[in-house]
Amino acid sequence: MTHKRNLIPAFAIIVVACTILRATFSVAQTVTPTLTIDLLMDAFTAGQFRVITTKPTGDYRYTTNVDGLHLAAASDGVYRLADGQKLFDISSYGSFSADGSNIVVASDGVYRVEDGALLLSVTAQSYFSPNGGYLVAIYDGLYRLSDGQKVLSILDSVVFSSDEAYVAVDLEGVYRLADGQRVFNYGTFSPDGATLAIAQDGMYRLADGQKLLDMTSYGVFSVDGAYLAVAGDAVYRVADGQRLFSIPDGYPNFSNDGVYLGVEGDGIYRLADGQRLFNVSVSSGYPTFSGDGLHVAVMNDAVYRLADGQQVFSMSSYGEFTEDSVYLVVVQDGVYRVADGQKLFDISSFGELNSGVNYLSIDGDLYQLADNQQVEALELVDVAHGVLAVDNLLLVYDPNAQQTQMIVHVPTQASLYAEADTAAEVVGIVTPDTGLLVLNQSADGAWYQVEYAGITGWIAAELVEVVYTPPDGF
Numbered sequence: 001m002t003h004k005r006n007l008i009p010a011f012a013i014i015v016v017a018c019t020i021l022r023a024t025f026s027v028a029q030t031v032t033p034t035l036t037i038d039l040l041m042d043a044f045t046a047g048q049f050r051v052i053t054t055k056p057t058g059d060y061r062y063t064t065n066v067d068g069l070h071l072a073a074a075s076d077g078v079y080r081l082a083d084g085q086k087l088f089d090i091s092s093y094g095s096f097s098a099d100g101s102n103i104v105v106a107s108d109g110v111y112r113v114e115d116g117a118l119l120l121s122v123t124a125q126s127y128f129s130p131n132g133g134y135l136v137a138i139y140d141g142l143y144r145l146s147d148g149q150k151v152l153s154i155l156d157s158v159v160f161s162s163d164e165a166y167v168a169v170d171l172e173g174v175y176r177l178a179d180g181q182r183v184f185n186y187g188t189f190s191p192d193g194a195t196l197a198i199a200q201d202g203m204y205r206l207a208d209g210q211k212l213l214d215m216t217s218y219g220v221f222s223v224d225g226a227y228l229a230v231a232g233d234a235v236y237r238v239a240d241g242q243r244l245f246s247i248p249d250g251y252p253n254f255s256n257d258g259v260y261l262g263v264e265g266d267g268i269y270r271l272a273d274g275q276r277l278f279n280v281s282v283s284s285g286y287p288t289f290s291g292d293g294l295h296v297a298v299m300n301d302a303v304y305r306l307a308d309g310q311q312v313f314s315m316s317s318y319g320e321f322t323e324d325s326v327y328l329v330v331v332q333d334g335v336y337r338v339a340d341g342q343k344l345f346d347i348s349s350f351g352e353l354n355s356g357v358n359y360l361s362i363d364g365d366l367y368q369l370a371d372n373q374q375v376e377a378l379e380l381v382d383v384a385h386g387v388l389a390v391d392n393l394l395l396v397y398d399p400n401a402q403q404t405q406m407i408v409h410v411p412t413q414a415s416l417y418a419e420a421d422t423a424a425e426v427v428g429i430v431t432p433d434t435g436l437l438v439l440n441q442s443a444d445g446a447w448y449q450v451e452y453a454g455i456t457g458w459i460a461a462e463l464v465e466v467v468y469t470p471p472d473g474f
Contacts, residue, residue, distance in 0.1 A: 088116030097132035161193035245274030255289035262287025278309035290325035313341025406438035416457035420447035
């Protein structure tokens, strides 16, 4: 089922990798040009930064696995975060399976993280199923990882049932993965994977194929799977197919708590009795509910309080709430505090932050960039385990960690000396666009002691740019 829903993920790109802050702050900082830094920093809770120097490849893409124990550096290798040890090489960028045990490398195959063993060779663009049991190779097929068998040949995107017993292949149908048999036309799975809604056909029970109700249009399940809203028809109770109340045409969307239903271009309904609480006057007004069930953001219209239907503030685009429901990210506009509608900072377009001193994260904290410049395509890898990285590798740090070391940027190749003297032995060469933590400073301020690629040495201060100076000085 396609319809207008396919538009929403595109708008929501900005919040897939970033959801929001708890408080604003100020940090002493020297403004520098945009940095391209080949390193990853973590251990924020301890107020420290660990530097893992990876091979400079020009392909600055990092990702970490779910347990925060490993890092994949594109076109370089997989590293163990505990000690920075490189485990094995990878030829392109990679993504980990849900349990972190495997990694799929673009145009290459699936590797076991533990020992780097190649489990499956696949040259097509690929990704893991949500539970990690299958690999989806675009325009190729669906592979079962337990034995490497190709279960289906596919040409387009797929959606798995929650138990991964079935898969819906776009434009083709729904297949049973146990035997690869096509059992239904393409449809939408219920959250528990027990039923399937097929547009302009009906709702079916997957276990036995029994049709539970007819559908004249496309349908959307509630988050708990208890209700099915069929556009231009009605809301049904899934358990017994009971028709509860009529709704007009327009894309429906349920609140996470199953209390409300919003219909695009129409209004907000209470599921308990079908009462329409207030209207949505904008024809393109797609409703998005806050996680706490207190507010609804209507696309191209406004944010409303659900308790009384009062408008909190207007919005000119599509908005997405943070997980804690405290803030709203409005595409091509800015970030707002939901309670009072105060705008905190601007967002110029998809994923670009104008201010340069804010970084949105999935754990709800605000991080600061080290350059004050507009940044494109920010990507949070993992904050839950104290790991951050971004696509273009701008230096990112946590202000709450009370960082006490100076951070410098080396824009061009520079020599690393054993002593703070050009006559001393050269112990290393620092590659261009490298970020370093300063361990010490010479008495005259002309040299900085740093660690690079496991080597401790001195670099001339005139060759670096100061990115960050601690509030209390060096």
